[in-house]
Amino acid sequence: MLTQTYHYNQVIKKCVAVFGTLFNNITIGRVAEDDKISNVERVPIAYGPKQKFLDRITQQPDLSTDKIAIKVPRMSFEITSIQYDAEIKLNRLNKNRAPIAADTLHYSTTWQAVPYTIGMQLNIYGRNQDDVLQVLEQILPEFQPEYTVAVKDLEAPGINVNVPIILNSVNLSDDYDGSFETRRTIVYSLEFTMRVRFSAPPSTQGMIRFTQTSLTPSMNTANPPIEYVHVHVGSSSDTALNYTVVTSIDTEGF
């Protein structure tokens, strides 16, 4: 087993929510040449992958209700890749330490988190070019080419990290040609990369609260130390964030 401890920090799930919330309040209208803007509406968005039966029963709970093909415009997004990110790899021996509440003798440690890039794809679907362009032009200026969001508890509880979301490319598909009986669909696909880190479960490590340094007169280890330097915290209730240090020198070791 890689680890004996169950842990699930929902990093990818959080990334889905963070990514989706960037685009969940976009408004468009029908802009006429006389400056009249009609049909102002919000653009629905959803995470693309879903269980088919849920989609069916929630969108058509009553099979006798009125039917249309789909309501447009709308957006969807999904994860397209998860790749190791060697560019921002840090020393694997780095440790993050965090105090443990109500425990003055131990702290929580995690090894250096492993960097990954999560590929996200945002799709904008419309029946009219102008609808899709309105959505697109509200998104593009925000990414230069990245937009950074501060996310809480992403790597581990209590750790806030900046997550860059980088817009890599915009692809478009408009099958306006062909037979009259085929449907015209306009889909703009925006490819993004999110940079995140995955960390192992935290472990508990005792705090060093007392040290003793032995001083010997020569490099000959057969000679006994002549003095000892003791350094310890001032109180048993001292914590990692609030402590005093007492230093003493004597001839007696422990």
Next chain:
Amino acid sequence: MPRSVYFGQNVKSEKELYEDLIIESAQVYGFDMQYLPRNIVSQDMLLNEDTETRFDNAFDIEMYIESIDGYEGDGILMSKFGLEIRQQLKIAVSRRRWEQGIGKWNKGYNNYRPSEGDLIYIPGINGLFEIKYVDLESPFHQLNNLPVYKMTLQLFEYRGEDLNTGNAQIDAVQNQMSTPSSYRAMFSYNTGSSAFTLNEYVTLTYPSGATGQAKITDLQVKPTTVSVAAYYGVFLTSSATTISSVNGINFRLYNAGPIDLPDGTISIAACDNQGGQNSFFSNTKNGHIYKQSLALPANSSSTTSSDYLHIVYGGSNPTSPTTLQYDITITSTVWSGPLVLSNYVVNRNLTTYLPFTSSINTIKANYLQLSNLTFTDGSIHPLTNSVTITGATTSASGRLTQVLTLTDGDAVLNDGDISIQNNPIQSRANDIIDFTVVNPFGDTNDT
């Protein structure tokens, strides 16, 4: 070699018989349908597409469904964007019947043929279809005439078009389908106003002076939880020692909850002494409850004295104790369900504001959904509280008291439909995004 002159193809009576048989067949085996001509209000001459489209008429006509084995097309499929129903039908309509009922001879709509882009609603199968292609030449000049229009239909991709046909079943399609992308708000009627009606157009007047138009696509009275907090009462006297010199108590009423209290008249239904001094307040003669009704201020955060609920007591002076406790129940002409102000503590020795205990009440408030928002000044004006609405048909008037947004429970942006997740995404993200960061490009501590 020319055609035989003994077999004519241009006999009028035969042609008419042929057409009559077609019409009769459709009337026997066909379906009653509604034909919705497309009204292109404005068009983008650069991108070559319609900008604003309306459907204002629905003409009844019988048509024959040629797809006798069911729908054609790709069927029902799962796409990136959720459930898509790509169903097609092929139907036929008599050319003469179409010209009589809809096209050429119909005074309300003059067109010489069914047009691609027009809609057909088939009540029997509850489907709203768009005409994708019209074929006039099938059957192909058999009697030297073309008596039938054959059309390929496809379920309509709805884009927020205004369906204002007067046919309730068709217009309901807009109300149902536009729900996810519409705006919702609680509102209150102005005093003396009549009631709005569903599908009525309203004029929006913003506090800034901007105006717009919208269509009411949902209208309800909904139970709403209101948190009523921070009430204050004050003795209108400088004397703190003699209770008889106090000539009244003012209650300032405002709401710290999710919505404003609607405008209107409130009245005190009960004022029960729970502190043992029944003679202090009573509902008996001599006006112990002096003013039983008042108009709530339009802006409930107003501090003008006229916005206070004024209660004057009479009767004999209480000698003790110094603290009295009351529950006051208020009902309103504009909402149903009482507002209970609990534990109002009167200390006769105080001349300053006295706090109430906040309470959470459930009232029934007016709720509407606005679609097809339209502005003529080239800007989109987000709905805000205090926008006034005036009905174009009923002349009813009111004021938005709370515009529902993603962050305050606009659950309709999901409403159980997993293809629309604007609201669930926001709810989830609210827990994990660090909104204390002002500069999203900066350090997490850069506030």
